[in-house]
Amino acid sequence: MRLRFSIFLLPIFLLTACEQSKTYKIREQQITMEGVVYKIEDELKLLADEIRELAKFNEFLLEKQDSLKPYQDPDRYQITGFFASEPLDSASDKSSVILLNTSDNRAAALNEILVTNGLDSAFTKLYEKYDLIEQIYSNSKHQLSRVYPAYDVMNIVDPNLDVTQFNFYYQADEINNPSKGPVWIPDPYVDPAGRGWILSLVHPVYHEGELYSVLGIDLTVNNIIQGFLDQEKGDYIIVNKQGDIVAGKAAAIEALSMPPLRNHVYLETINSDNFRISDYNLYNSKSREVRKMGQTLLMAQEGHFLFKEESYLKDAVCWPFLSIEWFLIRINDNNQ
Structure with missing residues (x-):
């Protein structure tokens, strides 16, 4: 009787052991995958820390604009039409500066150019520090854009754009980002220059309690991601x-x-x-x-x-x- 009972239970034991083996293998793979995700996110966290510091510097320039006036260069950019024309030289420390027609306060926007010119050096240093950075930019409530490196603004940008209507601006506002920290834009896009997927990281800049502008960094993530994937079996x-x-x-x-x-x-x-x-x-x-x-x-x-x-x-x-x-x-x- 004992022998028959054991034979009857044997298939159940085998089935249970098989299921446990499958569960163990799935969990083993998930542990490996968790490690891969951690490594990738650790790299992305470095950029989140960088844009956080960049936002602090931008807020400093706005807050201390009166005391910093002796150091401001009024001749650094000359707006012609809706943009400041600069040579497309990758070695230049100048950005493309765009004052869109949708600005409702042109005088405030022109003053903003002067006050935030210090961003150029910060943009340049950050761009040179990371190979995966495609561009760094600022878009303000005054419809002023500053983008580094400089690009062919005249033939690419529609001067009638409203930057506040794009996800790289409103995703950082107080409604979508009450923590006022760095935000990853969930939908990447394909770089027309052939560098693969581009991922955008944005951070709000507040002045006198209100959203003043949004900083952004566009990253080419294929190299960093593909590198980690290729290492794994x-x-x-x-x-x-x-x-x-x-x-x-x-x-x-x-x-x-x-x-x-x-x-x-x-x-x-x-x-x-x-x-x-x-x-x-x-x-x-x-x-x-x-x-x-x-x-x-x-x-x-x-x-x-x-x-x-x-x-x-x-x-x-x-x-x-x-x-x-x-x-x-x-x-x-x-x-x-």
């Missing part, structure tokens, strides 16, 4: 909350029924003329189950998805970022 992608693939290994991207990659390299694909972000989105995959995976991991925010229809895929494990709405996903095939 396994097939990984990083996606934003909309399901767009921000970075990833070719094997992982190609396994998800996405369009073919150019030379099997995602960065080359991003920089190609016919690249469309929507083509490399989990919700636009040709595979119904991959689309379901996106819903499970991103919308329901579950940490694991088991493939049942895709014969070559086993499961996907997910770990979220804390400082930005991104997700690291590991794709496991049946050989892993």
